[in-house]
Amino acid sequence: xxxxxxxxxxxxxxxxxxxxxxxxxxxxxxxxxxxxxxxxxxxxxxxxxxxxxxxxxxxxxxxxxxxxxxxxxxxxxxxxxxxxxxxx
Numbered sequence: 649x650x651x652x653x654x655x656x657x658x659x660x661x662x663x664x665x666x667x668x669x670x671x672x673x674x675x676x677x678x679x680x681x682x683x684x685x686x687x688x689x690x691x692x693x694x695x696x697x698x699x700x701x702x703x704x705x706x707x708x709x710x711x712x713x714x715x716x717x718x719x720x721x722x723x724x725x726x727x728x729x730x731x732x733x734x735x736x
Contacts, residue, residue: 683724684723684724684725685714685721685722685723685724686721686722686723686724686727687719687720687721687722688702688713688719688720688721688722691711691722691727694727695727695731705730706720710730711726711727711730712726
């Protein structure tokens, strides 16, 4: 039975490779969760707001929507802008 010596450099290299592999696994799944257009109900769940609040945001012009067949759709990009503006 052969003995192999593991050095600190070997462990550091293993650590870096493991972190790289984990990032690759996580990143694609996050991009799948983000859709370019979200329905009214999806935005309410995402922001944890009521129907009245999302309606007020629309009326005030703070959140633009497109209405298709009675359903409001919002661009994810616009939601991010709204959140970034309110955080500042």
